[in-house]
Amino acid sequence: MQNEKQSRPSTPAMVQVRGVSKVYEGGVEALNGITLEFPQGQLTSLLGPSGCGKTTLLKIIAGLITPTAGEVHVDGKKVTGPGPERAFVFQDFALMPWADVMRNVAFGLELKGVKRSEREAIASKYIQAVGLKDFERAHPHELSGGMRQRVGLARALAVNAKVLLMDEPFSAVDEQTRRKFQEDLLQLIDRERKTFIFVTHSIEEAVYVSDRVVLLSRRPSRVSAIIEPDISRQDDPDKIRRDPAYLDTVENIWQGLKHYVE
Amino acid sequence: MMREGLTHPLLLRVLSVALVVGAWEYAGRVPISPAFPTFQETFAAFLEMVKDGTLAKATWITLKPLALGLFTSVVFGVAIGTLMGLNRFAEWLGSPVFIIAQSAPLAALIPILTFAYGIGLTSKVLTVCIMAMPVIVLNSLNAVRHTPNSLVEMGRAFLASRAKLVTKIILPAASPMIFAGLRLGCAAGFVGVILAELLITPTGIGDIITYNQSIAEYPKMYAAIAFIIVFSVLFIEAIEWLERALFGRNKGQFHAERETVPA
Numbered sequence: 001m002q003n004e005k006q007s008r009p010s011t012p013a014m015v016q017v018r019g020v021s022k023v024y025e026g027g028v029e030a031l032n033g034i035t036l037e038f039p040q041g042q043l044t045s046l047l048g049p050s051g052c053g054k055t056t057l058l059k060i061i062a063g064l065i066t067p068t069a070g071e072v073h074v075d076g077k078k079v080t081g082p083g084p085e086r087a088f089v090f091q092d093f094a095l096m097p098w099a100d101v102m103r104n105v106a107f108g109l110e111l112k113g114v115k116r117s118e119r120e121a122i123a124s125k126y127i128q129a130v131g132l133k134d135f136e137r138a139h140p141h142e143l144s145g146g147m148r149q150r151v152g153l154a155r156a157l158a159v160n161a162k163v164l165l166m167d168e169p170f171s172a173v174d175e176q177t178r179r180k181f182q183e184d185l186l187q188l189i190d191r192e193r194k195t196f197i198f199v200t201h202s203i204e205e206a207v208y209v210s211d212r213v214v215l216l217s218r219r220p221s222r223v224s225a226i227i228e229p230d231i232s233r234q235d236d237p238d239k240i241r242r243d244p245a246y247l248d249t250v251e252n253i254w255q256g257l258k259h260y261v262e
Numbered sequence: 263m264m265r266e267g268l269t270h271p272l273l274l275r276v277l278s279v280a281l282v283v284g285a286w287e288y289a290g291r292v293p294i295s296p297a298f299p300t301f302q303e304t305f306a307a308f309l310e311m312v313k314d315g316t317l318a319k320a321t322w323i324t325l326k327p328l329a330l331g332l333f334t335s336v337v338f339g340v341a342i343g344t345l346m347g348l349n350r351f352a353e354w355l356g357s358p359v360f361i362i363a364q365s366a367p368l369a370a371l372i373p374i375l376t377f378a379y380g381i382g383l384t385s386k387v388l389t390v391c392i393m394a395m396p397v398i399v400l401n402s403l404n405a406v407r408h409t410p411n412s413l414v415e416m417g418r419a420f421l422a423s424r425a426k427l428v429t430k431i432i433l434p435a436a437s438p439m440i441f442a443g444l445r446l447g448c449a450a451g452f453v454g455v456i457l458a459e460l461l462i463t464p465t466g467i468g469d470i471i472t473y474n475q476s477i478a479e480y481p482k483m484y485a486a487i488a489f490i491i492v493f494s495v496l497f498i499e500a501i502e503w504l505e506r507a508l509f510g511r512n513k514g515q516f517h518a519e520r521e522t523v524p525a
Contacts, residue, residue, distance in 0.1 A: 064415055082419050094416035098434050098509060108420040111430070159420065 013037035014163060014195040015061060020070035021220075022056050030056045032220035033070070038163075043189055043196035045206035048216030049257065054199045055091070055167050057221070061197060062088050062165050075162060084112075087156035089166040093148045095140040101127060102136040104151050108159035119158075126154040129191075131184070146177035153188075163195045170205065182208055183237040190233075203257070207231070207249045208240060215256060225256060299481040307481035308489065316470065317489065324466030324490075327383055328455040331390025332448055339395045339447060340440060343402025347436070348428065353403065360403075364396035372461050386458040386465075393454030394447040401443025405436035434509075441505045445498050452494040 015038035022031040030053035038044045046054040059065040061072050063082040072079040074086060082088075087108065095104050102120060103110070105127055109119035127136055130150040140148055149169055156164055170178040182205060189196060189209075200206050206213045207229050215225040229249045231240055240246050283301050290300030299307075311317040346353040372389055379385040409432045417427045433440075459468020467490050474483040 059415075062419055064418060082421055084421060086419075088416070088419040090412055090416060092412050094410075094412040096413065096431065096434065098437075111417075111420050111422045111426055155420075 011039035011041060014040040014075060015197065016073040017061065018071050020060060020067045020072065022060065023068045029220035032222055034221065034223060036214060036223060038195060038197055040195050041193055042211040043198055043209055044212040044214060045198045045200055045210040046214050046216060047200060047203065047206040048221065049218050050201055052216050052219050053221040054216055058165050058167050058197060058199050062086055085161050086163045086165060087159050087161035089152050089156045089164065089169045091168040091171055093152045095148055095151055097140050100137050100139050101132060101151050105154045105158055108155055123158050126157045130154045146173045146181060149173055157192065163197065166196065166198045168199050168201065185209055186233055186237060203250050203253045207246055207253065213253065215253065227253060297480050299484055303481040304484045304488065308485035311482060311485060320466045320470050324455060324459060327386035327390055327458060328451060331387045331454065332394060332451045335391050335394035335398055335447055335451060336444060339398030340402050343399040344406050346403045347406025357403065360396045360399045363392065364400055368392045369457050372457060376462050381463045385462050386455065389458035390451045390454040394451035397450060398443045398447035402440050405439030406432055409435045437509060441501065445501050448501060449494060449498055456490060
């Protein structure tokens with residue numbers, strides 16, 4: 001735990017957000033001068049009240065939305081649109097209903113022009129990694145919400161991007177499934193060694209899965225605090241939820257966010 | 263299982279056909295009008311026309327403007343509608359014409375078409391087109407326009423080119439609604455070809471109808487009418503088979519999937 005803490009400052013930033021603002025057509029100001037760094041190989045959550053622009057910020061990093069001001073650099077390069085070093089996991093899964101699990105997972109590779117046999121071999125590996133073995137030929141409508149999001153996650157992993165952007169990936173999934181998913185995600189982070197940026201509105205979820213939690217204020221959003229939960233994730237995942245450090249962090253964040261709700 | 267058996271579409275269809283035939287036979291026997299033959303007489307007239315080749319010859323003649331008109335309407339209709347769905351300027355340019363065309367009684371234009379293009383094949387093909395095309399265009403337009411935004415975003419996030427976005431995401435997502443438009447458009451095309459054959463010059467099936475009406479040979483007239491209706495229904499069914507064969511999916515499942523995706 002101590003070692004982990006010390007190694008953090010030396011980690012280089014994979015994603016840099018500099019002075020990003022976003023004003024939507026019609027004058028809605030979503031983001032106001034956000035400056036943030038996302039260290040390589042860590043999971044950073046963007047946490048904030050509903051409608052605070054977390055998703056907007058994530059989509060700006062993804063290159064899906066153009067910021068009104070400021071810029072984003074990923075792996076040293078300025079973002080002008082979506083890029084191969086970033087992959088996105090969508091809140092509503094965004095699976096093609098006419099395609100089976102295999103084609104959905106391999107779709108990023110299909111768009112890149114990877115040969116069928118090759119991309120299906122890669123996709124199989126990730127279908128197995130997210131626990132959907134034997135569902136390769138199933139269609140999305142035959143899967144539960146949690147399984148669909150596993151497909152979305154496998155699709156994002158299959159393109160082997162350095163940065164994984166996850167937009168409230170578990171919000172459309174029921175509570176039990178979500179817990180299991182969060183536990184699996186921890187193992188995945190450990191195995192994949194990628195930079196994760198994770199948008200959530202659940203304090204517990206943010207603290208449970210994150211190395212760093214970025215608290216955003218209400219719209220127009222600013223960074224109100226950055227918290228690094230001091231929790232060891234080497235142990236049994238169930239232990240984390242009873243860890244006093246976990247519970248204290250959740251409580252602290254709640255105290256910080258409370259006044260936005262009232 | 264029991265419920266499924268009772269509400270099986272095939273059984274329901276057979277049942278409703280039997281009901282209509284029964285009512286027809288009864289009404290013919292009453293008789294509600296001397297000009298209304300029974301089902302049996304009509305069926306006999308139908309068999310007679312099949313045997314002496316009148317029906318085959320007439321169908322062949324009717325098929326020509328129908329096939330040409332439907333082919334043109336489907337190819338251009340889907341292309342124009344898709345273009346309008348993808349491009350705001352094309353939509354701005356084209357949609358008023360097709361919206362008016364869809365809601366106006368276009369049969370009123372047939373005399374103008376005849377005046378401009380004569381009584382030949384061209385006028386009849388155009389009649390089929392003006393009836394069939396608007397609904398095909400507008401359905402394609404709406405289908406493309408209503409591609410789920412998250413799917414388009416997904417395509418962009420995974421670096422799809424514009425062309426691949428259209429062929430791999432937008433068109434497959436739009437296909438159920440495009441096919442619904444094709445079914446409606448083709449049905450309207452059948453209306454168009456019969457209108458043309460009744461109003462411009464009597465040819466093909468339209469000729470059998472008008473000729474037998476004029477000599478009071480009602481069973482043959484009704485046989486021709488029933489035949490073209492059944493032919494049209496089977497044709498529309500064939501489009502549905504084609505859709506299933508092409509996309510290998512059950513429509514119900516596809517829509518269920520779309521509905522369960524949260525907004």
